[in-house]
Amino acid sequence: MKQNRRKFIINTGIIGGTILTSGLNTNTFSKNISIIKKNSNMKLTFKPYTLELKHVFTLASSSRTTTPVVLTQIEYEGITGYGEASMPPYLGESQESASKFLSKVNLSQFKDPFELESILEYVDGIDEFNPAAKASVDIALHDLVGKLIGKPWHKIWGFNKDKTPYTSFTIGIDTNEIVKQKVKEAEEYKILKVKLGRENDKEMINTIRSVTDKPIIVDVNQGWKDKFFALDMINWLSEKNVKLVEQPMPKTMVDDMTWLTEKSMLPTFGDEAVQRIPDVIKAYGVYSGINIKLMKCTGLREAHKMLTLTKSLGMQVMLGCMTETSCGISAVSQLAPETQWADLDGNLLIKNDPFIGTKVVDGKITLTKSPGIGLTKI
Ligand code: MG
Numbered sequence: 001m002k003q004n005r006r007k008f009i010i011n012t013g014i015i016g017g018t019i020l021t022s023g024l025n026t027n028t029f030s031k032n033i034s035i036i037k038k039n040s041n042m043k044l045t046f047k048p049y050t051l052e053l054k055h056v057f058t059l060a061s062s063s064r065t066t067t068p069v070v071l072t073q074i075e076y077e078g079i080t081g082y083g084e085a086s087m088p089p090y091l092g093e094s095q096e097s098a099s100k101f102l103s104k105v106n107l108s109q110f111k112d113p114f115e116l117e118s119i120l121e122y123v124d125g126i127d128e129f130n131p132a133a134k135a136s137v138d139i140a141l142h143d144l145v146g147k148l149i150g151k152p153w154h155k156i157w158g159f160n161k162d163k164t165p166y167t168s169f170t171i172g173i174d175t176n177e178i179v180k181q182k183v184k185e186a187e188e189y190k191i192l193k194v195k196l197g198r199e200n201d202k203e204m205i206n207t208i209r210s211v212t213d214k215p216i217i218v219d220v221n222q223g224w225k226d227k228f229f230a231l232d233m234i235n236w237l238s239e240k241n242v243k244l245v246e247q248p249m250p251k252t253m254v255d256d257m258t259w260l261t262e263k264s265m266l267p268t269f270g271d272e273a274v275q276r277i278p279d280v281i282k283a284y285g286v287y288s289g290i291n292i293k294l295m296k297c298t299g300l301r302e303a304h305k306m307l308t309l310t311k312s313l314g315m316q317v318m319l320g321c322m323t324e325t326s327c328g329i330s331a332v333s334q335l336a337p338e339t340q341w342a343d344l345d346g347n348l349l350i351k352n353d354p355f356i357g358t359k360v361v362d363g364k365i366t367l368t369k370s371p372g373i374g375l376t377k378i
Helices: 002-012 026-040 095-104 116-126 131-149 176-185 201-209 227-238 254-263 277-283 300-312 326-333
Strands: 043-058 063-076 079-086 168-171 191-195 216-219 242-246 268-270 289-292 316-319 359-361 364-366
Touching: 043 095, 043 131, 063 095, 063 131, 079 131, 079 326, 095 131, 116 131, 116 300, 131 300, 131 326, 168 176, 176 201, 191 201, 201 216, 201 227, 227 242, 227 254, 254 268, 277 289, 277 300, 289 300, 300 316, 300 326
Parallel strands: 168 191, 191 216, 216 242, 242 268, 268 289, 289 316
Antiparallel strands: 043 063, 063 079, 359 364
C-alpha cells in the first residue's frame, strides 16, 4: 500500500509535500488533494461489545457472567489496526465512559502513525483515568504500526518469540464437584490459578490437590486483612506446591504488606496496588513482583516501559489480563518472552471471541509471525 501511494504520488506529480500543478486541470487537482487527505489521516472508530463467559466468574467481592468491552479500529492507508477496552464493572469504567472518552480522541491532527510517543501522550492527556479506553487506542495503533512495518511487536522490540512462559489457567471459586470438573477441563494448562480470599481457601486448595499436583498460583484480590493470618496461609500454601501469591492484602496496607513480603516463603505480587509507572516505584520493597495489565496501564507503550523498569529494580513481572478477546491477549502476549509469569487466559474464558490471535499450545503462549499484534478478525 505504501508503495502504491508512492507510485500515486510520483504519477500525480506530488513530491516531497509540494504539489506540481502543471498538466493537471483544477478538478483533477482538487480530487487528488481529497484522495491524499483521506489516505493520510488516521480514522478511529469504536463499538460496544459484550463478552459472554463460559462459567460464572467469582472473585472475593463479586460474581458475573458477562464483561462489557469496546472494540476499536484505526484505519490508515487502507490498513486496519484493532484495539480493545475491557471493563469489568468493579474497575470504574464502562462502555458509556469509554465511548465518551473515545469521542474526544482526534487522531486527524497527526499525519504519521509512527509518532507513537506523541500520539499516545496526547491520548493520555485528554482526560484523567480511563485506562482501558486509552489502552484501546494504544493497542489499535500498535497493531496498525506493526502492520505498516510488516513485523510483529515482539520482533520489533527484539524479543525471542520462543522464550514465552506457560500461562496459568484460572479455576474459579465454585462447589467442590465443579472445581474438580474445571481442573479436568484445564488439562492442557501446566499452571493453575486459584482465586482465594474467602472462608473456604484451604478447602479450595485441598479440592484441587485431590485431583492434580500441578503448580498453582493464587490470587487473593486483597482478601486477607491480617498479616499474621496471611503469613500462616502462605506458609501452608508453600507446602502445597503453590508458587506465588498475588495481592494477598489490601493495597492500602503498605506497612503490613512490606512485613509480609519480607517474611513470606513465596514471592508476593502487587496487582490492584500497581496500575501505572509511578506505582512500580511504590511497589519496590513492598512486593516481590508486579502484575502488568494493559487495561490498567493504558496499553503496550506504558506496559513495555513498566516491564523494563520493574526488571531493572530486580523485581519479577507477571503479565495479566481482564476477561478480554484475543485482541487484548495477543497484544500483551507480545511482551511475554521477557516475563517469567503469565496469566493470559482471558480469551479462553469467553464464548464469543471475535478474533483469532495468539494461541496457547500445550499450555505455552505461542507467538506467530503475523504483523502487529498478530490478530485475524473472524
Ligand atoms: Mg489479580
